[in-house]
Amino acid sequence: MEADSWTKSSRHAISDSPVEVAADNGFTALGLPERLVERLARDGITTPFPIQTATIPDALAGRDVLGRGQTGSGKTLAYGLPTLTRLLAEAPRSAPRRPRALVLVPTRELAMQVSDALEPLVHVMGLTHKLVAGGLSYTTQINALNRGVDLLIATPGRLNDLIERGAVELRDIRVIILDEADHMAEMGFLQEIGAILDGIPEGGQRLLFSATLDRGIDTIVQRYLTDPVTHSTDDAKASVTTMEHHVLLIDPMHKKVITAEVANREGRTLVFMRTKLGADRVALQLREQGVMAAALHGGLNQGARNRVLGAFRDGTLPVLVATDVAARGIHVDDVSVVLQVDPPADHKDYLHRSGRTARAGDRGTVVTLALPHQRKGMERQLLEAGVDAVPTKAVPGDAVLAATGATPPSGIPVPEESFRRLLEGPPKKSFGGSRGPRSGAKGGFRPHHGGPSRGSGDGRREGRPEHRSSR
Numbered sequence: 027m028e029a030d031s032w033t034k035s036s037r038h039a040i041s042d043s044p045v046e047v048a049a050d051n052g053f054t055a056l057g058l059p060e061r062l063v064e065r066l067a068r069d070g071i072t073t074p075f076p077i078q079t080a081t082i083p084d085a086l087a088g089r090d091v092l093g094r095g096q097t098g099s100g101k102t103l104a105y106g107l108p109t110l111t112r113l114l115a116e117a118p119r120s121a122p123r124r125p126r127a128l129v130l131v132p133t134r135e136l137a138m139q140v141s142d143a144l145e146p147l148v149h150v151m152g153l154t155h156k157l158v159a160g161g162l163s164y165t166t167q168i169n170a171l172n173r174g175v176d177l178l179i180a181t182p183g184r185l186n187d188l189i190e191r192g193a194v195e196l197r198d199i200r201v202i203i204l205d206e207a208d209h210m211a212e213m214g215f216l217q218e219i220g221a222i223l224d225g226i227p228e229g230g231q232r233l234l235f236s237a238t239l240d241r242g243i244d245t246i247v248q249r250y251l252t253d254p255v256t257h258s259t260d261d262a263k264a265s266v267t268t269m270e271h272h273v274l275l276i277d278p279m280h281k282k283v284i285t286a287e288v289a290n291r292e293g294r295t296l297v298f299m300r301t302k303l304g305a306d307r308v309a310l311q312l313r314e315q316g317v318m319a320a321a322l323h324g325g326l327n328q329g330a331r332n333r334v335l336g337a338f339r340d341g342t343l344p345v346l347v348a349t350d351v352a353a354r355g356i357h358v359d360d361v362s363v364v365l366q367v368d369p370p371a372d373h374k375d376y377l378h379r380s381g382r383t384a385r386a387g388d389r390g391t392v393v394t395l396a397l398p399h400q401r402k403g404m405e406r407q408l409l410e411a412g413v414d415a416v417p418t419k420a421v422p423g424d425a426v427l428a429a430t431g432a433t434p435p436s437g438i439p440v441p442e443e444s445f446r447r448l449l450e451g452p453p454k455k456s457f458g459g460s461r462g463p464r465s466g467a468k469g470g471f472r473p474h475h476g477g478p479s480r481g482s483g484d485g486r487r488e489g490r491p492e493h494r495s496s497r
Contacts, residue, residue, distance in 0.1 A: 075100035080257035094258040124198040125178040134159035182218035211241035269384035271415040287432040293362035316436035319345035366394040373410035
């Protein structure tokens, strides 16, 4: 799990009542406030993950920190806990339009999950936070900022828009966090990040978390971080011992059937494709063979994206077919299988994709389908990623497929009506007495975008299934 996760490998029953903090609680030893430690313990979170143990003391001391770790290493709590501690200690409230701490993340989905993960901690500290991202209402975001927000969680593009509108000022920012900095650079946000950092007063604290320092992130570190303390929990190698890797060498004629067999299993399966058209095609093929699946990509409107992600999180949708860009920021516990129908571009993408499973100490499986001409490329990627797996030939119904947990699907197509309900959401009720669906009605999983409340941010959203975010 991403020990920026809200759950831990040893999970206990969640309680709303205060709990007694054990003398050997690992978060107490890091010097965090008692109310934060108690709130974590209430959810069974008592032992920090390595990146938290390494970075929290330096962050509490006010040092600039460069944290390097793969997906699943625990970054959100690593920066969230010391930042909330500092916010409470330095001032009681933030002035209108002038937040005191800023978290920059690459995508709206990741911003939502960071907000969810930190919401209980923000609440217990008596602070406020707000999420601002593209696709959400400007009005509610501006109203929230006008009331004053302690911690702002933002995507670079929307934040710069709000700065240009005069809706937010950066002169009171004392802590800025760049989360998944390499992914922001990959998405073309380096110029926006530089503009934001240039607008923040010198002398503040800067925390940067990234899996790698390529794509220009090394330049950001050199220019904006002052004598940073560097902590690396792992290198660009596969190191999760609870993760199994299978590379299946298949003929093109068998790809459709084998994809359905691997995806047809208990639990959540995340399927990776290179393109939007490919994701739509494979999702449709899976449904035609009796496997409930939906695609996630940039071509969906925001309502459909939210409903698909919500259904995947709560288990209503067992199979999510996503492109790499759309999958950035998806941090969902209990993904049992990552299926790469299209092999990744390089070993870094392999590690990023595989990091979506085997979280929170659970076991997970990564299955990659390779056509004959892709064999050499996959062997090179496995070597560079440090994955001990030998490509193995496979045909439908093979024993090697059964070893991955694959089972033949029913072959009975999923009714398209069931799929449409998933994407469109339940119909709105008519106040005129009609209970039938209305044309163009949208419902289901919608963010709630009111102003900031104590700890509310955007962490509670109308129609969203209750879950513990892995961020």
